Amino acid sequence: MSIPASLIHDLVIANRVLAREEVVDAYGHVSVRHPDDPQRFLIARSLAPELVGPDDFVELGLDGEPVRSGEDRPLYLERFIHAAIFEARPDVMAVVHAHAEDTLPFGIADGTKLRPVIHAGSFIGGAVPVWDIADHFGDTNLLVTNIAQGRDLARCLGPGSVALMRGHGFAAAARSVIEVVRMSVYLPRNARALMRAKQLGGGIKYLSDGEIAARNRGYRPYSPETWRTWEYWANNAGCGHLLTRPETPPGG
Amino acid sequence: MSIPASLIHDLVIANRVLAREEVVDAYGHVSVRHPDDPQRFLIARSLAPELVGPDDFVELGLDGEPVRSGEDRPLYLERFIHAAIFEARPDVMAVVHAHAEDTLPFGIADGTKLRPVIHAGSFIGGAVPVWDIADHFGDTNLLVTNIAQGRDLARCLGPGSVALMRGHGFAAAARSVIEVVRMSVYLPRNARALMRAKQLGGGIKYLSDGEIAARNRGYRPYSPETWRTWEYWANNAGCGHLLTRPETPPGG
């Protein structure tokens, strides 16, 4: 049950890329399911993603609590977002929670649904649901600080890839670290393109269901196209030296 | 009555963070009440916040004038904003005045009130009042250059955390340096989220009064979450080496 160094490095890269691409600031986090034990996941201790290094990860169970006794470093308050999504969705291998600024308006105004309008936004799927913590939990600090709240959010996410969180941010789930980072970076870009298209007036051409399906079918996490972005982002974030490209990519 | 080095360092960090996060440019300032003498406060001499170091602070009284005779360095013209707020509000320990660009539209247009729409904006409180210097002082250069103007602004602020200043900027008041910096950084973000939500159309979901209260109740200036941001901002602003985390946080 030891964790491959390449996975740790990928998770460090993910943290730094999300910071560099302004998806997260001091807040927001990324996690990955343990490769050998689907009942656990890895996530950084309470630390700004930009500052996360290989020794900063903790192993949590699907209840959001540390697996190892004696872990006494402060943890992210909102780790329950990750725990509940890994619990509800066996297909999900990686989760991001972030407050990316340009996704926020779609969780605040009810006039326009966030939907894919650019090809790189196709992985969002269809119209993105908005989870409002107030619906079931009343007046809170808006943070997901227990597993019940996490499970409620996971229900809203359902079988999808992204849920917006009203007045707060989003949660994204995917089959790999590379994929969840990619989706988290393109989500705000898709949001900006849609906001500006609305301002130009006239009808909006969203991606069709068939286009979304065609793109999903073609996606492979280690294709040259996907790798190109990952390599570029890692270099820009100052951690190109941590890149590991598998000789035999998973599944092929 | 000597001032702890950690407070001086916090004030240097605050200056640099506000510059780095584009809340201030050459203009704008941050102050802290003297820890031993509530009738005084510390603020930099007339200098761009990005360039402020530990030797650049002066002690002013609640009339906005230097406490020590012989102080002959030029002072901020608008130091009366700070003086008057410290005078009117014994609960306030730190004040920021700034011109952050994305707060300006809400002081110019009367169609939309600035109110919290994102959880990190909750510390603004409710709808932010707009102070118009012209109401009581007629045609001025819009700057708060005497204590009478400062007091008028402090009356508009009332028991709140922020007041917008028409065509000029804002004044923010809080219980600590960390808190006032945090509020000043999130104020423009909350403003942008609200502006963009308005453009999407439909109704706007503001934070409820209960949510604002719940967040205020939970706030502690040295919690791991608050510290995470402070550490992150300080590192980004190139002054991580000045960070001091109290072993025994104030009040607990």
Added chain:
Amino acid sequence: MSIPASLIHDLVIANRVLAREEVVDAYGHVSVRHPDDPQRFLIARSLAPELVGPDDFVELGLDGEPVRSGEDRPLYLERFIHAAIFEARPDVMAVVHAHAEDTLPFGIADGTKLRPVIHAGSFIGGAVPVWDIADHFGDTNLLVTNIAQGRDLARCLGPGSVALMRGHGFAAAARSVIEVVRMSVYLPRNARALMRAKQLGGGIKYLSDGEIAARNRGYRPYSPETWRTWEYWANNAGCGHLLTRPETPPGG
């Protein structure tokens, strides 16, 4: 049939400038027709433009396939955009494909045509056509992955300089590397100016046909004005050392 070093250097500069000016990220590419064989063109192997160096170029034929047998490095999936435009347009010497964010809204909303409103945008020509891959190819992944799709795009471009690609980006064609880079940088700026002018309300003053023609007549790729930008962009992109200014500019 050897390629002048200055052309290779120009192509490296073009890649880096497009990255630095945020026209491309990991995706997007620039190509140049072979100076001695109009049936070939040079383009980078599959690599983020920011990372492209002199040894990263491949020679492709007008079918989009490598001219040299044994070329086994991964290629850009969308190289057919370049191949088809070079095939259809003997006057074109350089092509860019990119996803520049602020051009996207004009391919998504049908309420406003992208047209030149600023003098630096004149090289766009008149109203920019929008190519929708779905019109002839149904539900795809939106990428131009074969020569038939490339030719369909080239037909939409016609004798023009730019075509928008719905939900995806744009293709630009010009008489030189410098010119196609220049057009690609100014296209998003022109798009932003038009978007914001629309928001101000009232009528829009587009460039007249006569103004567009006057600017085109005066353009020379090695004039002091054009060179000034090229030199500035190259320096900003960290490759000023690769600049070569021809003693005898092409055509005189």
Added chain:
Amino acid sequence: MSIPASLIHDLVIANRVLAREEVVDAYGHVSVRHPDDPQRFLIARSLAPELVGPDDFVELGLDGEPVRSGEDRPLYLERFIHAAIFEARPDVMAVVHAHAEDTLPFGIADGTKLRPVIHAGSFIGGAVPVWDIADHFGDTNLLVTNIAQGRDLARCLGPGSVALMRGHGFAAAARSVIEVVRMSVYLPRNARALMRAKQLGGGIKYLSDGEIAARNRGYRPYSPETWRTWEYWANNAGCGHLLTRPETPPGG
């Protein structure tokens, strides 16, 4: 008739600051009237402002042509903007021409006049006139390439501080280098504040004529407040070492 080194340094700083603050890119220029001969002015040779150094200036007469025979370096095509304004306005000591992006919409859309809404924008004066080169010169390349066009622009500027140029940019005139740089930096900020205020809806509170007058009365180019910005901008632009503060400021 030798030129003080401090003026040359100020002009270098002005070039670099305008570049750093994104008022100019490769295009745009700043000039200063010769301190001893009001019939001449100094401006850089054709070079991106970011790259301008002390040896790059030329002396031009009020006809826009070099004063010294033998000057054979390429000159800015649009130097006639400066020549004509210095000719028409003996009170003007410094001129900027630039294409700052956020000023462009107000020259393209006729629905909203650019007027001061923020205190730092007061130096614009009242509603900014828009000069359209097409009115008297028909279809051109939109550039001011001869003295007749320059004079037409100067007439539109009249006794004011700024004129917008339709589809092109702006010209600003002031009593000193520091002042014209300051106005050029705040002009786009004022434009953004006004654009966003319009989007919020409701009435707009512009600066009153009395406020504009009060601010103009109080302005001194070497006051601590003005110096603070100049010092800050110069440091940010990497040329703080060129700063010279006069012991005895001009005029006292």
